[in-house]
Amino acid sequence: MDLSCKSEYALLALLELSPHYASGEPLQIRQISSQQNIPDRYLEQLLATLRRAGLVKSQRGARGGYLLARDPWKISLYDVVSCIEGFDAQADVTKVPDTSEAVVIQDVWGEVRQAAEAILQKYTLQDLVDQRNAKQQVDIMYYI
Amino acid sequence: MDLSCKSEYALLALLELSPHYASGEPLQIRQISSQQNIPDRYLEQLLATLRRAGLVKSQRGARGGYLLARDPWKISLYDVVSCIEGFDAQADVTKVPDTSEAVVIQDVWGEVRQAAEAILQKYTLQDLVDQRNAKQQVDIMYYI
DNA sequence: AGTATACCCCGGTTCTCCACTGGGGTTTGC
DNA sequence: GCAAACCCCAGTGGAGAACCGGGGTATACT
Numbered sequence: 001m002d003l004s005c006k007s008e009y010a011l012l013a014l015l016e017l018s019p020h021y022a023s024g025e026p027l028q029i030r031q032i033s034s035q036q037n038i039p040d041r042y043l044e045q046l047l048a049t050l051r052r053a054g055l056v057k058s059q060r061g062a063r064g065g066y067l068l069a070r071d072p073w074k075i076s077l078y079d080v081v082s083c084i085e086g087f088d089a090q091a092d093v094t095k096v097p098d099t100s101e102a103v104v105i106q107d108v109w110g111e112v113r114q115a116a117e118a119i120l121q122k123y124t125l126q127d128l129v130d131q132r133n134a135k136q137q138v139d140i141m142y143y144i
Numbered sequence: 145m146d147l148s149c150k151s152e153y154a155l156l157a158l159l160e161l162s163p164h165y166a167s168g169e170p171l172q173i174r175q176i177s178s179q180q181n182i183p184d185r186y187l188e189q190l191l192a193t194l195r196r197a198g199l200v201k202s203q204r205g206a207r208g209g210y211l212l213a214r215d216p217w218k219i220s221l222y223d224v225v226s227c228i229e230g231f232d233a234q235a236d237v238t239k240v241p242d243t244s245e246a247v248v249i250q251d252v253w254g255e256v257r258q259a260a261e262a263i264l265q266k267y268t269l270q271d272l273v274d275q276r277n278a279k280q281q282v283d284i285m286y287y288i
Numbered sequence: 289a290g291t292a293t294a295c296c297c298c299g300g301t302t303c304t305c306c307a308c309t310g311g312g313g314t315t316t317g318c
Numbered sequence: 319g320c321a322a323a324c325c326c327c328a329g330t331g332g333a334g335a336a337c338c339g340g341g342g343t344a345t346a347c348t
Contacts, residue, residue, distance in 0.1 A: 001231055001260065003253045005307065008246070015245045028323065037242055042308055048325075061316020062322040077252065087145055098181055101159045102152070104275045108221065108267055109147045115259040116145065123252055131248045149336065172294070186337055192296075205345020206293040 010046045010084045011077065012036045015132075017056065018072040018125045026058075026065030046084065053083035073126035078117055080125075154190045154228045155221065156180045159276070161200065162216040162269045170202075170209030190228065197227035217270035222261055224269075 016032045029047065033040035047066055050056045055075060056066050068075065097103050160176045173191065177184035191210055194200045199219060200210050212219065241247050 001229065001257055003249070008249060011249050012243070012245050015249075026323095030323090035243070036245065039308060041310075044324080045308095045326095058324060059316085060314075060324045062320095063317060064315085064323045066324090085145065099156070099179070100276050100280060101156050101180065101272070104272045104279065105147070105152060105155050105159075107275070108263070108272070112260045112263050113145055115263055116256045119252070119256050119259055128245070128248045128252070131251070132244050135248065136244060170294095174294090183337065185339075188295080189337095202295060203345085204293095204295045204343075206291095207346060208294045208344085210295090 004085065006046060007081045007084050009036075009038050009043060010050060010080055011128075012038065013043060013047060013066075014050070014055070014068065014072075014075065014080060014125055015128055017066060017068050018129050021068045021072055024067065026063075026067050028065040031065075049084060050080070053079075055079060055083065068125075071126075072129065073124045075125045076121050077123045077125075077128075078120035081120055148229065150190060151225045151228050153180075153182050153187060154194060154224055155272075156182065157187060157191060157210075158194070158199070158212065158216075158219065158224060158269055159272055161210060161212050162273050165212045165216055168211065170207075170211050172209040175209075193228060194224070197223075199223060199227065212269075215270075216273065217268045219269045220265050221267045221269075221272075222264035225264055 013032050013036070016035060017027055020027050029040050029044055032038065033043050047056060047058070051058050051066075055069055057069050058064070058066050097106055157176050157180070160179060161171055164171050173184050173188055176182065177187050191200060191202070195202050195210075199213055201213050202208070202210050241250055
């Protein structure tokens with residue numbers, strides 16, 4: 001019941017990209033990884049996954065980097081986590097429960113999954129950026 | 145985001161034990177494992193964990209077996225899953241998030257965890273037994 | 289008493305996945 | 319043309335999941 005490193009790294013990277021979306025200037029892996037203490041070669045793989053899922057765009061060559069593919073309020077946390085964790089492709093080998101007890105357990109677990117997904121769907125990258133800004137604002141007020 | 149075998153096996157076993165709680169007659173590993181298609185030596189380990197957590201009681205020797213330690217409506221699914229998955233002892237190495245972005249992500253994830261736990265807490269073993277019975281009742285009606 | 293029946297404990301094994309590293313190749317701006 | 323970036327693919331080390339097996343111990347029944 002804990003967030004995997006993969007998803008956390010991916011979210012951190014996208015949160016870094018979010019403020020840069022307006023300018024249209026790409027951000028490099030090195031920048032993100034040093035900013036968020038993420039191993040850069042690992043982050044590269046995650047960004048490749050996000051690109052294949054259509055969440056970010058990449059620009060190759062010198063002065064290249066990554067940009068969000070669409071506005072930060074149009075990307076939900078569910079979009080990110082589901083593509084990184086890859087639980088879209090889980091419909092293939094759904095094991096058939098053999099007893100009636102197994103069925104009710106699966107039902108409850110479905111309810112759990114749905115609740116988790118609902119929360120991830122209601123937050124967008126923009127929401128998190130706003131939350132972070134608000135939190136920093138509070139910190140400044142306490143500092144004064 | 146999927147239920148582990150361990151937790152599912154444990155829940156199935158406890159659902160088997162629930163109807164026998166009233167009689168006070170213990171149920172053997174072999175019975176449970178054959179009823180629910182669970183490898184018996186593996187189930188043994190899980191029941192040992194449940195026993196150490198105080199959810200079941202064991203009776204050794206001939207005509208021994210396992211019983212629930214308390215009434216089936218006093219055991220929530222959260223009790224079971226948390227002890228099997230062992231996420232009580234997670235408070236020790238809570239990694240300190242280094243950036244403000246990491247903090248907001250952890251906050252959201254905390255919300256997700258809480259929602260999942262709330263659902264697991266609201267269901268008891270008795271609830272699942274009732275659901276199973278209700279479902280079988282419906283099946284019979286369709287059969288007629 | 290003796291024996292069969294069950295739990296008990298501990299250890300090993302295979303497999304998969306995660307987190308991470310490394311070696312090249314290709315595109316692009318200056 | 320060269321350096322800066324992405325791209326792809328491959329491998330590695332560790333951890334945990336899902337088992338299996340052997341030997342020990344308590345208990346009921348005869």
